[in-house]
Amino acid sequence: VTDGTNHPQPETLEMFAGGELPGADGAVVESHLLGCGRCRGEVEEWRHIFHSLAALPAYAPAAGFADRVMAGVRIPHPWHVQVRAWAGAALPRLVPSTPSGWAAVAALLIIPALVGAIFLVWLLSHPQLTAEGLLAFTADRSAAAVGAAFSGALHWLMTTDLVARLLGIGAEIVDLRGVAGVGALMASMGAAVALSLWILYTNLVRTPTREATYVSYSI
Amino acid sequence: VDYQALTDQQVVELARAGRDSAFRELIGRYQRPVFSLIYRMVRDRERAEDLAQDTFIKVLNALDRYDPRYKFSSWIFKIAHNTTLDLLRRKEIDTLSIDGSPHAGTAAEQEASSLTPVSGTENPEQYAENRELGGQIEAAIARLRPEYRTAIVLCHIEGRPYDEIADIMAVPLGTVKTYIHRARNELKRELEHLRI
Numbered sequence: 001v002t003d004g005t006n007h008p009q010p011e012t013l014e015m016f017a018g019g020e021l022p023g024a025d026g027a028v029v030e031s032h033l034l035g036c037g038r039c040r041g042e043v044e045e046w047r048h049i050f051h052s053l054a055a056l057p058a059y060a061p062a063a064g065f066a067d068r069v070m071a072g073v074r075i076p077h078p079w080h081v082q083v084r085a086w087a088g089a090a091l092p093r094l095v096p097s098t099p100s101g102w103a104a105v106a107a108l109l110i111i112p113a114l115v116g117a118i119f120l121v122w123l124l125s126h127p128q129l130t131a132e133g134l135l136a137f138t139a140d141r142s143a144a145a146v147g148a149a150f151s152g153a154l155h156w157l158m159t160t161d162l163v164a165r166l167l168g169i170g171a172e173i174v175d176l177r178g179v180a181g182v183g184a185l186m187a188s189m190g191a192a193v194a195l196s197l198w199i200l201y202t203n204l205v206r207t208p209t210r211e212a213t214y215v216s217y218s219i
Numbered sequence: 220v221d222y223q224a225l226t227d228q229q230v231v232e233l234a235r236a237g238r239d240s241a242f243r244e245l246i247g248r249y250q251r252p253v254f255s256l257i258y259r260m261v262r263d264r265e266r267a268e269d270l271a272q273d274t275f276i277k278v279l280n281a282l283d284r285y286d287p288r289y290k291f292s293s294w295i296f297k298i299a300h301n302t303t304l305d306l307l308r309r310k311e312i313d314t315l316s317i318d319g320s321p322h323a324g325t326a327a328e329q330e331a332s333s334l335t336p337v338s339g340t341e342n343p344e345q346y347a348e349n350r351e352l353g354g355q356i357e358a359a360i361a362r363l364r365p366e367y368r369t370a371i372v373l374c375h376i377e378g379r380p381y382d383e384i385a386d387i388m389a390v391p392l393g394t395v396k397t398y399i400h401r402a403r404n405e406l407k408r409e410l411e412h413l414r415i
Contacts, residue, residue, distance in 0.1 A: 011400065014400070014403060014404075045407070046403075046407075049403065049406060049407060049410065050375060052352065052353075052356055053356065053371070053375035053376060053406075054375055054376065054378070055353075056353055056356060056357065056376050057353065058251045058252065058255045059251065059254055059255045059258050059267075060250065060251050060254065061250055061254045061267075061268050061271055062264075062268060065246070065250055065254075065268070065271070065272070066243055066246045066247065066250070068272055069246055069272055069275040069276060069279070070239075070242060070243065070246075072272070072276040072280075073242055073275075073276060073279045073280060074280055075237055075239055075242065076235060076236075076237050076282075076283070077237050078235075078236060078237055081236065081237045
């Protein structure tokens with residue numbers, strides 16, 4: 001901290017004036033300053049400089065700066081914003097403005113509801129049909145439809161070129177290399193899984209240590 | 220929306236959702252510090268305006284790439300610093316007076332290229348005195364190397380901590396400390412005659 005003449009180093013005085021010297025070192029300098037006018041003057045000079053720098057004014061760009069910037073900015077429009085904008089523009093046009101228009105809308109809404117309600121009452125009044133039976137029938141048919149869709153999707157996936165090629169490569173490895181081939185195949189799949197888990201971990205769980213790594217500065 | 224109660228990150232989220240006023244809020248929050256930094260680097264109002272405009276357009280058009288866990292200020296200052304350094308490297312920028320461009324041919328041009336500080340609560344004498352002292356300090360800052368200039372402005376005028384300055388300038392922390400130490404000593408030598 002001190003030079004050969006027992007005065008603190010110039011850098012130390014500069015740091016002290018800027019409040020950058022840690023506790024113990026700061027206390028040593030402070031006690032030295034009590035009896036040393038030369039160093040006190042040096043610290044005062046630094047403080048004046050720091051104060052003058054901090055007191056420099058901010059400058060403002062010319063009026064209309066925000067408008068000029070906004071002219072070059074592409075404002076994103078997420079789908080829900082676009083839907084809301086579309087609905088905001090379209091709905092007023094759909095609202096009827098005459099009594100006959102309102103009557104037509106009411107008829108459009110009431111007729112299907114009425115027909116549906118009559119059909120439901122007729123179904124439930126039939127001696128063989130109950131509400132529970134209808135629910136069970138609907139659930140059974142829905143499950144069958146979902147199962148058929150899943151099975152169809154799986155069948156489609158297995159018949160695609162990519163999957164067929166991958167299966168072919170796997171079979172070749174097993175045929176050519178035997179147990180060692182199977183081992184190699186399993187090891188590469190294991191490595192791929194481990195890599196995926198690591199990528200997920202680093203992006204979702206781990207706290208980054210340095211801001212610059214994760215902020216996209218590459219503009 | 221009461222923007223005053225929102226953090227930069229929250230305002231960025233609103234801007235990402237397509238809210239025009241959130242973009243304007245970000246411009247309002249940072250136009251003075253960003254413009255001041257750039258102006259102190261290039262010392263020319265017109266160039267500083269263009270560079271500040273470029274900086275904001277780059278940043279606001281890239282908000283989807285910004286990670287809100289980190290400081291928005293570091294990011295925008297970094298873009299401003301890089302944009303300005305690119306220009307300084309491409310062109311030889313003159314050191315200009317705070318009173319206007321030396322290329323100004325008429326009094327009107329000189330007036331147009333000079334700047335009036337934002338603050339101003341002093342009486343006329345204090346204003347003139349502070350303006351003269353401020354002018355001397357600004358001129359001394361302008362004579363520093365660009366790296367020293369950025370470091371000293373961010374540290375002493377914008378009040379940014381060393382680690383943030385290191386991030387903004389993309390240099391190690393030790394280098395920032397060296398820049399600031401050397402810049403301070405150069406300023407001290409330059410301003411010795413003022414006995415400040």
